[in-house]
Amino acid sequence: MDERHFYLLAEHLRDSLPTGLEEAAERTVAGRIYYAAFLYARNLMALWGCALTSRGIHAQVSEGLKCSGNRDLFKIGHKLAELHEHRRMADYETRVPFALDFKKLKDLYDNVHPELQHRWAFLSPDQKRAALEKMQRKISTYTG
Amino acid sequence: MDHISGTIVGRPAPSQASECPMGATEEAEALAARDGLQEALQAIVNWAYANASCQMATVSLTRYDDFSGVELLKVELHCGLRGKHAVAKEDELLDDMADTLGMDIVNRFLIIMR
Numbered sequence: 677m678d679e680r681h682f683y684l685l686a687e688h689l690r691d692s693l694p695t696g697l698e699e700a701a702e703r704t705v706a707g708r709i710y711y712a713a714f715l716y717a718r719n720l721m722a723l724w725g726c727a728l729t730s731r732g733i734h735a736q737v738s739e740g741l742k743c744s745g746n747r748d749l750f751k752i753g754h755k756l757a758e759l760h761e762h763r764r765m766a767d768y769e770t771r772v773p774f775a776l777d778f779k780k781l782k783d784l785y786d787n788v789h790p791e792l793q794h795r796w797a798f799l800s801p802d803q804k805r806a807a808l809e810k811m812q813r814k815i816s817t818y819t820g
Numbered sequence: 821m822d823h824i825s826g827t828i829v830g831r832p833a834p835s836q837a838s839e840c841p842m843g844a845t846e847e848a849e850a851l852a853a854r855d856g857l858q859e860a861l862q863a864i865v866n867w868a869y870a871n872a873s874c875q876m877a878t879v880s881l882t883r884y885d886d887f888s889g890v891e892l893l894k895v896e897l898h899c900g901l902r903g904k905h906a907v908a909k910e911d912e913l914l915d916d917m918a919d920t921l922g923m924d925i926v927n928r929f930l931i932i933m934r
Contacts (some may be wrong), residue, residue: 754914761930
């Protein structure tokens with residue numbers, strides 16, 4: 677499955693919120709947008725050669741990018757972490773009123789997909805090797 | 821999900837002061853102390869006060885567990901960012917913060933500017 681379909685589903689749901697279930701649907705929109713971005717980043721990083729494991733995978737991806745030593749990847753990791761925080765609020769903090777800011781979430785998503793692939797493509801082989809090494813070092817703190 | 825949060829408030833400093841004094845709730849202080857994060861937090865608050873057009877920098881420090889027990893730290897800076905350019909502006913500010921303080925400090929946190 678193309679992970680972008682989760683984003684398209686979120687858009688569709690935002691445009692047709694089921695009556696009486698609006699808040700639950702809006703919280704679901706936030707979750708689907710996060711997963712569309714997270715899965716895209718996870719799959720790319722695996723393709724690049726990052727050894728990811730299931731334990732703490734969300735932090736492995738966002739924190740790995742943040743600690744890559746590359747400014748562009750750092751910012752993308754930061755945006756992914758921010759999306760994760762929206763998703764956490766949406767899924768877990770049910771006692772806190774939730775107002776979906778679709779534009780904000782879309783901006784964050786657009787800064788991950790397809791930016792991550794573009795930014796990576798611009799790196800030289802040496803830069804890629806250095807970034808991978810730093811990412812893997814951070815990832816290994818979660819994988820033990 | 822284990823979720824601990826606390827608030828650290830940076831108050832407007834006297835014009836000649838180089839540092840923005842911080843007051844903290846007990847929980848946040850304990851959290852910061854346990855991780856040895858005070859210096860990094862102080863640096864971020866100082867930066868926000870001096871560079872992000874804020875009259876008062878409020879930092880909420882939240883520790884939460886990811887699905888597998890991973891802990892991440894979130895810092896919320898209330899910098900008065902508003903409007904349609906907020907995301908772009910936020911990007912510039914994050915860049916500037918990383919330039920000034922170093923990525924090693926900035927990448928320890930999830931920094932959200934409001």
